Amino acid sequence: MQARPTPYLDDLNPAQREAVETLDGPVLMLAGAGTGKTKALTARIVHLLNTGRARPNEILSVTFTNKAAREMKDRVGRMLGQTVEGMPWLGTFHAISVKLLRRHAELVELKSNFTILDSDDQLRLMKQLIAASNIDEKRWPARQLANVIDGWKNRAITPDKIPAAEAGAFNHEGPRLYAEYQARLRELNAVDFGDLLLHCVTIFQTHEDVLAQYQRWFRYILVDEYQDTNVAQYLWLRLLAAGHKNVCCVGDDDQSIYGWRGAEVGNILRFEKDFPGAHVVRLEQNYRSTPHILAAASSVIEGNQGRLGKTLWTEADEGEKVRLIGHWDGDEEARWVGEELEAMQQGTRGMRPYSLDDCAILVRASHQMRAFEDRFLTIGLPYRVIGGPRFYERMEIRDAMAYFRLVVSPDDDLAFERVVNTPKRGLGDKAQQTIQRIARDRGVNLVEGARIAVSEEAIRGKGGAALRVLVDDLDRWGRLTGDPDLTHMELAEQVLDESGYTAMWQNDKTPEAPGRLENLKELIKALEGFENLSGFLEHVALVMDNETEAEGAKVSIMTLHAAKGLEFPAVFLPGWEDGLFPSQRSMDEQGVKGLEEERRLAYVGITRAEEVCTISFAGNRRVFGQWQSQLPSRFIDELDEAHVEVLTPPGLYGGGYGAAGMAASASPEIMARQQSDLHDRASRADVYNSPGWRRLQSRSGERPVSQPRESKTQVIDMNAVAAYVIGERVFHQKFGYGAVAAIEGDKVEVDFEKAGTKKVVSRFICAADD
Numbered sequence: 120m121q122a123r124p125t126p127y128l129d130d131l132n133p134a135q136r137e138a139v140e141t142l143d144g145p146v147l148m149l150a151g152a153g154t155g156k157t158k159a160l161t162a163r164i165v166h167l168l169n170t171g172r173a174r175p176n177e178i179l180s181v182t183f184t185n186k187a188a189r190e191m192k193d194r195v196g197r198m199l200g201q202t203v204e205g206m207p208w209l210g211t212f213h214a215i216s217v218k219l220l221r222r223h224a225e226l227v228e229l230k231s232n233f234t235i236l237d238s239d240d241q242l243r244l245m246k247q248l249i250a251a252s253n254i255d256e257k258r259w260p261a262r263q264l265a266n267v268i269d270g271w272k273n274r275a276i277t278p279d280k281i282p283a284a285e286a287g288a289f290n291h292e293g294p295r296l297y298a299e300y301q302a303r304l305r306e307l308n309a310v311d312f313g314d315l316l317l318h319c320v321t322i323f324q325t326h327e328d329v330l331a332q333y334q335r336w337f338r339y340i341l342v343d344e345y346q347d348t349n350v351a352q353y354l355w356l357r358l359l360a361a362g363h364k365n366v367c368c369v370g371d372d373d374q375s376i377y378g379w380r381g382a383e384v385g386n387i388l389r390f391e392k393d394f395p396g397a398h399v400v401r402l403e404q405n406y407r408s409t410p411h412i413l414a415a416a417s418s419v420i421e422g423n424q425g426r427l428g429k430t431l432w433t434e435a436d437e438g439e440k441v442r443l444i445g446h447w448d449g450d451e452e453a454r455w456v457g458e459e460l461e462a463m464q465q466g467t468r469g470m471r472p473y474s475l476d477d478c479a480i481l482v483r484a485s486h487q488m489r490a491f492e493d494r495f496l497t498i499g500l501p502y503r504v505i506g507g508p509r510f511y512e513r514m515e516i517r518d519a520m521a522y523f524r525l526v527v528s529p530d531d532d533l534a535f536e537r538v539v540n541t542p543k544r545g546l547g548d549k550a551q552q553t554i555q556r557i558a559r560d561r562g563v564n565l566v567e568g569a570r571i572a573v574s575e576e577a578i579r580g581k582g583g584a585a586l587r588v589l590v591d592d593l594d595r596w597g598r599l600t601g602d603p604d605l606t607h608m609e610l611a612e613q614v615l616d617e618s619g620y621t622a623m624w625q626n627d628k629t630p631e632a633p634g635r636l637e638n639l640k641e642l643i644k645a646l647e648g649f650e651n652l653s654g655f656l657e658h659v660a661l662v663m664d665n666e667t668e669a670e671g672a673k674v675s676i677m678t679l680h681a682a683k684g685l686e687f688p689a690v691f692l693p694g695w696e697d698g699l700f701p702s703q704r705s706m707d708e709q710g711v712k713g714l715e716e717e718r719r720l721a722y723v724g725i726t727r728a729e730e731v732c733t734i735s736f737a738g739n740r741r742v743f744g745q746w747q748s749q750l751p752s753r754f755i756d757e758l759d760e761a762h763v764e765v766l767t768p769p770g771l772y773g774g775g776y777g778a779a780g781m782a783a784s785a786s787p788e789i790m791a792r793q794q795s796d797l798h799d800r801a802s803r804a805d806v807y808n809s810p811g812w813r814r815l816q817s818r819s820g821e822r823p824v825s826q827p828r829e830s831k832t833q834v835i836d837m838n839a840v841a842a843y844v845i846g847e848r849v850f851h852q853k854f855g856y857g858a859v860a861a862i863e864g865d866k867v868e869v870d871f872e873k874a875g876t877k878k879v880v881s882r883f884i885c886a887a888d889d
């Protein structure tokens with residue numbers, strides 16, 4: 120074979136080169152954050168292709184997110200200096216499993232066009248099973264069953280293999296309900312996320328010929344973020360790798376953060392046992408972060424017991440210390456981050472200017488995002504949310520997708536249930552029960568059941584007529600999926616128009632309706648990038664990190680979990696408070712397991728930063744509608760002071776926020792503010808807990824919001840009394856300081872210093888005591 124140039128090896132250090140050039144046999148790259156594991160893994164793919172060791176489709180390469188897969192594909196192309204054709208087996212465990220499963224669906228009694236359920240559908244199905252078993256769902260909620268079943272699936276346990284010790288799960292009904300749930304999924308021709316892996320493992324274990332075929336096919340296997348594989352993924356991998364044994368896994372035990380989802384860090388520690396003779400490579404030079412950031416991260420992770428332990432060093436300039444700042448409450452924190460981001464674009468505090476694209480906000484819990492989103496919308500700061508199914512979780516999007524799912528697969532009963540009376544077709548509970556009964560009795564899907572109900576006149580009148588139209592339409596749309604003259608975008612639009620779904624929102628007079636119509640348009644736009652409807656549906660089911668990108672720079676907001684493997688010049692880590700981070704659950708737990716996982720998450724967070732890392736905490740926070748006063752995170756105390764600079768929030772409360780916490784800084788002014796605010800908050804908490812608020816929430820049809828938006832509270836605030844005078848300086852929780860411009864009943868118009876003129880409910884402002 121002719122030797123080809125290998126420029127991609129030139130910018131690797133000797134240890135990385137060793138990992139790249141050791142092509143035969145098992146290789147484990149075990150190293151800390153930012154040491155170039157992913158870079159080396161990518162170079163290894165390039166090397167395999169370049170040396171002719173494997174064709175693109177013979178390399179199985181597993182990444183942790185779809186975004187990481189895309190990036191890796193791009194980088195391989197760049198390193199090779201040409202676009203890579205193929206690489207069909209570069210993706211997440213789930214994405215690769217879908218491909219395998221579509222090819223062999225019949226081996227697990229599915230059809231190849233099976234639907235992938237999301238967690239909502241999954242819960243709905245479980246609710247039905249629980250109801251049918253006469254179990255009190257209040258005592259035994261579906262979500263708990265979902266956790267139990269997911270747990271089994273993560274450990275590759277099928278219903279017939281539940282260990283005796285776990286038979287008592289879910290009030291002793293767990294094993295039976297698991298079996299019924301699986302049976303029901305088969306009837307629906309559907310799988311949930313856990314099944315994707317589990318079915319593949321079952322196929323490999325029961326069909327030697329199929330397994331052998333793939334063992335031969337995948338000459339080289341590579342896995343990034345190996346520390347976060349669960350048992351099912353581990354088995355999947357071990358079965359496939361048993362052929363050529365050319366498996367290269369990279370990971371960092373300090374970054375294992377998916378234990379709660381069944382990941383077992385033990386997998387990485389066991390690698391050498393599983394693959395005897397494995398070549399182990401350790402990397403120690405960090406290329407990502409400044410020494411201060413690296414040292415601060417190390418000082419936190421040192422609190423964990425039982426680590427493998429690593430030394431990390433860097434040649435980078437000293438740079439900024441990790442910045443620490445305390446705030447009054449979560450909204451204040453969001454306001455400060457917004458201002459800081461604006462300042463950072465110009466260059467502030469002696470630092471270089473940063474584009475918004477360079478900046479990321481990494482939160483512990485996704486509900487923290489709301490305050491930032493609200494704030495950024497208020498000040499017009501562009502942002503993107505990464506890693507959340509936010510867009511696809513919206514009611515109108517889910518409805519529309521249910522129509523598309525039915526068009527693609529009429530067996531999708533859950534989708535049928537969702538849309539049969541949306542828009543209203545006069546098909547109430549009774550009619551729907553009739554359809555269910557007929558379908559059950561005849562052993563057909565609900566669409567077929569509905570067809571029979573109409574033709575046998577089991578459902579008559581207006582509802583019957585509407586149902587006939589729906590069933591006929593579904594048939595027709597289904598046939599149109601194959602029409603070469605109609606694009607799938609046109610078909611999708613046609614489905615939404617002809618079903619009356621678009622009209623439903625056009626006729627809706629609520630303030631949300633225009634936004635929903637916008638979202639539907641956006642959905643059609645999103646279809647463009649796909650060959651057909653099923654490709655799109657599969658993508659949505661799998662992809663949690665796709666957001667339609669508009670032009671211009673944006674700050675990224677995501678959870679710490681979603682930030683794994685990524686890096687940003689400037690990182691904000693808000694909400695470092697006990698009970699939030701580390702989470703309450705991990706603190707309540709016996710032993711240190713949960714807490715250690717939180718600490719690893721803190722390590723992951725800090726090590727995402729290249730140049731600037733800002734940690735913040737708030738003294739008060741609204742958690743699930745209740746105000747709580749917060750203590751700074753214990754992880755803040757663990758930060759080595761030598762690498763931390765404490766910032767003072769501008770103006771408001773004077774200085775004095777340190778790692779010691781807010782309590783120490785209680786000036787008389789703050790005490791007074793605190794009292795008036797606490798009073799304000801108590802009344803607000805009452806509002807959020809009132810039956811009226813809850814009704815409002817359920818009526819809006821969205822999943823319950825853990826942190827209600829203030830704008831909505833105006834609807835139910837009836838008896839507030841305005842006690843302000845024009846010109847008076849006031850403070851509003853969300854908009855900050857301003858002067859009263861006008862008073863109308865219980866509403867007050869305020870010229871806010873930062874947020875402009877707004878009409879707010881008087882109860883939610885207080886006199887500024889300065």
Ligand code: ATP
Pocket residue numbers: 130131132135150151152153154155156157158159371374405406407683684685686
């Ligand atoms: P994590 O544990 O966070 O996933 P990682 O070990 O995968 O980190 P990479 O993301 O591969 O690290 O690399 C971190 C940064 O260092 C990247 O910007 C990468 O381009 C750079 N880098 C890696 N190796 C080298 C090298 N030999 N020379 C220069 N830069 C490097």
Ligand code: MG
Pocket residue numbers: 156157158343684
């Ligand atoms: Mg990496």
